[in-house]
Amino acid sequence: MSPTITVTNEEILEQVKLTCKIPEITEAIMTRKFIERTVVEVGIKVETEELQKAADQFRLVYQLQSAEETWKWLDKYSLSLDDLEHIAYTNLISGKLAIHLFENKVEPYFFEHYLDYFGVAMYEVILDDEDLAIELFYAIQEGEMSFSDVAHKYIQNTELRRKGGYRGVVRRKDLKPEVSTAVFAVKSPQLLKPILTSKGVHLIFVEELIQPTLDDKLRTNILSDLFSEWLRQEVQKDKAI
Structure with missing residues (x-):
């Protein structure tokens, strides 16, 4: 019987390097840190109830409908409950920051680009x-x-x-x-x-x-697009400093 193959953290990092993933992972880390910093700067707060709802929504999206399914999913990705909470927190503050910055810009953008949404x-x-x-x-x-x-x-x-x-x-x-x-x-x-x-x-x-209608789905898409483009530009500025 062949010996069991084990994988170490160092080997995972080596594989990341060998598959040329370092730049995109670095970009993702910088983006997350920029969001966390900006949220503090603009004074966005997260309530415990909001975080719980965000975690519930995350489990719903990934169809983690029971504790057993959640634990299996966490084990598959080598995550802890704290990691899951961190993911939910990042998703939550990203959404709150997007609304804070661009909620009032969605409608003007829609009418400015009205023909594009036909x-x-x-x-x-x-x-x-x-x-x-x-x-x-x-x-x-x-x-x-x-x-x-x-x-x-x-x-x-x-x-x-x-x-x-x-x-x-x-x-x-x-x-x-x-x-x-x-x-x-x-x-x-x-x-x-x-x-x-x-x-x-x-x-x-x-x-x-x-004909285009600014319904909830389109409003969310525009908000996401505006936030993503702004975020990309701001992170690039940070990298250039």
Whole structure:
């Protein structure tokens, strides 16, 4: 029987180095320390009840629904209960700092970038051959094939093929400029003529154009984006000092 392989802390650090993870881990440490320092500077306080809720939310996200599951998870990642509390604390103060700095900037940002948040429910097949794309476009228009037929025949990705090429609701800012220009210039529902980009030839069916609404989900996303970008810039400044 082969001897049991053990792994030491020194070997873990060596593996981190060998896999070239030091820069990103260093960045994560600096980011966490910057958040902790800034929270003290702006006077943000954490109540015991808030911390407990944050820990409960963390366990909910990771589906740690019992003490046994929690202990197994902690053991898997070599963490203690104190470490779990520290993770919950960091998540909590990050959220509180984001709200403190950017809560009043979300709405102005939304209206300033209103067009970027227009959405489209769309189906898409990306082909390599422009002539084939044009041929398929006319075949769909004339009822010889459905878009679903094309998707099932030409999409390689299994999940996307099963959905008939349905991309879900895609925001304008997440589309290539040449695609978004064509998509948002039509009335839905409509099949677009093939669009050539660096990724290939896009055959797109626009199901519905969706006007942006600043709901809770989008508000949270914008808040997170603003905070993440600010945090990235501030940490870079700290590194440069």
